[in-house]
Amino acid sequence: xxxxxxxxxxxxxxxxxxxxxxxxxxxxxxxxxxxxxxxxxxxxxxxxxxxxxxxxxxxxxxxxxxxxxxxxxxxxxxxxxxxxxxxxxxxxxxxxxxxxxxxxxxxxxxxxxxxxxxxxxxxxxxxxxxxxxxxxxxxxxxxxxxxxxxxxxxxxxxxxxxxxxxxxxxxxxxxxxxxxxxxxxxxxxxxxxxxxxxxxxxxxxxxxxxxxxxxxxxxxxxxxxxxxxxxxxxxxxxxxxxxxxxxxxxxxxxxxxxxxxxxxxxxxxxxxxxxxxxxxxxxxxxxxxxxxxxxxxxxxxxxxxxxxxxxxxxxxxxxxxxxxxxxxxxxxxxxxx
Amino acid sequence: xxxxxxxxxxxxxxxxxxxxxxxxxxxxxxxxxxxxxxxxxxxxxxxxxxxxxxxxxxxxxxxxxxxxxxxxxxxxxxxxxxxxxxxxxxxxxxxxxxxxxxxxxxxxxxxxxxxxxxxxxxxxxxxxxxxxxxxxxxxxxxxxxxxxxxxxxxxxxxxxxxxxxxxxxxxxxxxxxxxxxxxxxxxxxxxxxxxxxxxxxxxxxxxxxxxxxxxxxxxxxxxxxxxxxxxxxxxxxxxxxxxxxxxxxxxxxxxxxxxxxxxxxxxxxxxxxxxxxxxxxxxxxxxxxxxxxxxxxxxxxxxxxxxxxxxxxxxxxxxxxxxxxxxxxxxxxxxxxxxxxxxxxxxxxxxxxxxxxxxxxxxxxxxxxxxxxxxxxxxxxxxxxxxxxxxxxxxxxxxxxxxxxxxxxxxxxxxxxxxxxxxxxxxxxxxxxxxxxxxxxxxxxxxxxxxxxxxx
Numbered sequence: 005x006x007x008x009x010x011x012x013x014x015x016x017x018x019x020x021x022x023x024x025x026x027x028x029x030x031x032x033x034x035x036x037x038x039x040x041x042x043x044x045x046x047x048x049x050x051x052x053x054x055x056x057x058x059x060x061x062x063x064x065x066x067x068x069x070x071x072x073x074x075x076x077x078x079x080x081x082x083x084x085x086x087x088x089x090x091x092x093x094x095x096x097x098x099x100x101x102x103x104x105x106x107x108x109x110x111x112x113x114x115x116x117x118x119x120x121x122x123x124x125x126x127x128x129x130x131x132x133x134x135x136x137x138x139x140x141x142x143x144x145x146x147x148x149x150x151x152x153x154x155x156x157x158x159x160x161x162x163x164x165x166x167x168x169x170x171x172x173x174x175x176x177x178x179x180x181x182x183x184x185x186x187x188x189x190x191x192x193x194x195x196x197x198x199x200x201x202x203x204x205x206x207x208x209x210x211x212x213x214x215x216x217x218x219x220x221x222x223x224x225x226x227x228x229x230x231x232x233x234x235x236x237x238x239x240x241x242x243x244x245x246x247x248x249x250x251x252x253x254x255x256x257x258x259x260x261x262x263x264x265x266x267x268x269x270x271x272x273x274x275x276x277x278x279x280x281x282x283x284x285x286x287x288x289x290x291x292x293x294x295x296x297x298x299x300x301x302x303x304x305x306x307x308x309x310x311x312x313x314x315x316x317x318x319x320x321x322x323x324x325x326x327x328x329x330x331x332x333x334x335x336x337x338x339x340x341x
Numbered sequence: 342x343x344x345x346x347x348x349x350x351x352x353x354x355x356x357x358x359x360x361x362x363x364x365x366x367x368x369x370x371x372x373x374x375x376x377x378x379x380x381x382x383x384x385x386x387x388x389x390x391x392x393x394x395x396x397x398x399x400x401x402x403x404x405x406x407x408x409x410x411x412x413x414x415x416x417x418x419x420x421x422x423x424x425x426x427x428x429x430x431x432x433x434x435x436x437x438x439x440x441x442x443x444x445x446x447x448x449x450x451x452x453x454x455x456x457x458x459x460x461x462x463x464x465x466x467x468x469x470x471x472x473x474x475x476x477x478x479x480x481x482x483x484x485x486x487x488x489x490x491x492x493x494x495x496x497x498x499x500x501x502x503x504x505x506x507x508x509x510x511x512x513x514x515x516x517x518x519x520x521x522x523x524x525x526x527x528x529x530x531x532x533x534x535x536x537x538x539x540x541x542x543x544x545x546x547x548x549x550x551x552x553x554x555x556x557x558x559x560x561x562x563x564x565x566x567x568x569x570x571x572x573x574x575x576x577x578x579x580x581x582x583x584x585x586x587x588x589x590x591x592x593x594x595x596x597x598x599x600x601x602x603x604x605x606x607x608x609x610x611x612x613x614x615x616x617x618x619x620x621x622x623x624x625x626x627x628x629x630x631x632x633x634x635x636x637x638x639x640x641x642x643x644x645x646x647x648x649x650x651x652x653x654x655x656x657x658x659x660x661x662x663x664x665x666x667x668x669x670x671x672x673x674x675x676x677x678x679x680x681x682x683x684x685x686x687x688x689x690x691x692x693x694x695x696x697x698x699x700x701x702x703x704x705x706x707x708x709x710x711x712x713x714x715x716x717x718x719x720x721x722x723x724x725x726x727x728x729x730x731x732x733x734x735x736x737x738x739x740x741x742x743x744x745x746x747x748x749x750x751x752x753x754x755x756x757x758x759x760x761x762x763x764x765x766x767x768x769x770x771x772x773x774x775x776x777x778x779x780x781x782x783x784x785x786x787x788x789x790x791x792x793x794x795x796x797x
Binding site for chain 2: 074075094120123127128189205285286287296297299301302303304306309
């Protein structure tokens, strides 16, 4: 049964050994050698990446002006940073405009010339788009987890159920988000009929596409985790006459947790990538739409603004991954049965 | 940027609105609205209505959202994500006729006249340029007919390659203008099979769909040899030195109708006050854009250049918005009527304009069967709604915002029009006779099959 999922397994094993040498080293040895090792660690942990980034930026600055596009030369790091500043200024200007709008509206309402209070209807700034994307990926990720973990547990515990869903999972797993998008769009548009829904249709569409694509890593890893539980533990459970629910909460879940979190980490990474593509294609608010709008603008600043967005997308993806990784290590450490 | 945004959103907007929200009170059923647009300069009336506070004056809180392409925009309006949109004149007609997605749509207002052009790649331009008749100033004589392309298309065919051009949507004015220009020059742009959107049956020149903002990139990539699109995407080709605009749509059909403001019929029926308020705000913006022979155009260009509207560079937008049009580099000519938003009754939705669009749909096979003249008039009256336009405009005349002379005395049909590049007269009351009079195109009784045109 595990053969079908074998490609996922090494991820957990690769994570675990990294911690061990560090622990061993910090326990023994003289102060001097500890310092040396610390320095060496620092060098590896900080200096090398900084050097890498510096070389990359240097190469970028040197090579970018040599690439001529119809929008002018490819922007270098300084132009991109300048556009980052400009985007921040736009956000501040928009906040000021919104504040002024509300102040004037309050005045009008007090004076009785306006009945209803409106929300400020300014164009979304870059910061707003980042926030929208984060909210969307969060909803999609939560939905994916809510669906994937129970199904994965069931598949891990029952070889029969696993055999039943395995072909479906294998076929659905490689489907690109862009193929799901038209179907999800039509279904959501047809089912959400209220004129003023609680969640915007575009938001729901993006979140469901994220869910459909990030479901599978969590599902598969959960199944592996639940299936690979130590047989001795199950025997102990049988001896203690644990009920089905207790068996699940006391034995299966704790031993499967590291696997589940590995799956969730992969899911979040996939979800973030999927979201940007879905937003670009469906023109749903978010970072993807920002990138596409700027591409359509085709002004002399557009390329620099797109590059800035690319950097931000990368940084956010990296941060999301780090958050999930620390959660994962936390869960793996406190694993007790 | 910050300063402009503040001036646009705050200061100027609110002085008049405190007076005017009282007028609109009670009339507006749905004040919070989202309108869609495509990044083209002819969305200007919407951006101006927003930024100059005309929407706010009518008690509306409007968000404007750029859309990826015309299909996404249309689906947004049909699906209700958008309350209304900047639309191609053919879109509400096609949706109501059931060509593509079927939905009951109306066009109560025309946004502008003219505003498009046809651009050829540098390669094709260099092949035709030496043979063009020149004027006294050494520049090519205008308008340039499509017949000059015939040797190029022939050469492509000899090499076994199709000659491809881009337009923005199967039912777009750009498609019909490009087809008109090609057909007037003796080149067949191809027929649509029933239900297909390719439209390349029997084509000398193969046309394909590309969203407006991607036109320059697609031309640059060599996928197409030319395109028909609205501004600023022809001027962008000049600026990027990747192509040369050869003919404007004003030269193909003088003062042709271009975009409309489109919305669902049930929206207008459910929210009549909101619809009227929207129309009043847009008419005010149109009047502002054409006031005093374009005094406000420079400011309009600055607003349109913001990234959340058209977003192209100011000089590119200004190149077509300020009474000039640049053909080749160094070949800038006067084009006073290139964009008309208010003058010459630009906002009034004429039935005869809708019927012209339908004659072209029939000419190229999108309407697969013949219909009598009465059918054309009935369809036009179902979609184009001058009654809504007039009631909104008359309210503005009463408030002395626009002069009474800005409203046409008409039954919705323009007089016989001979302003086409080939001077074939068009009478909106006799669409079938008009279809028969066009040289290339389907005639009475003809149908398109995969092997070609049959019957007739």
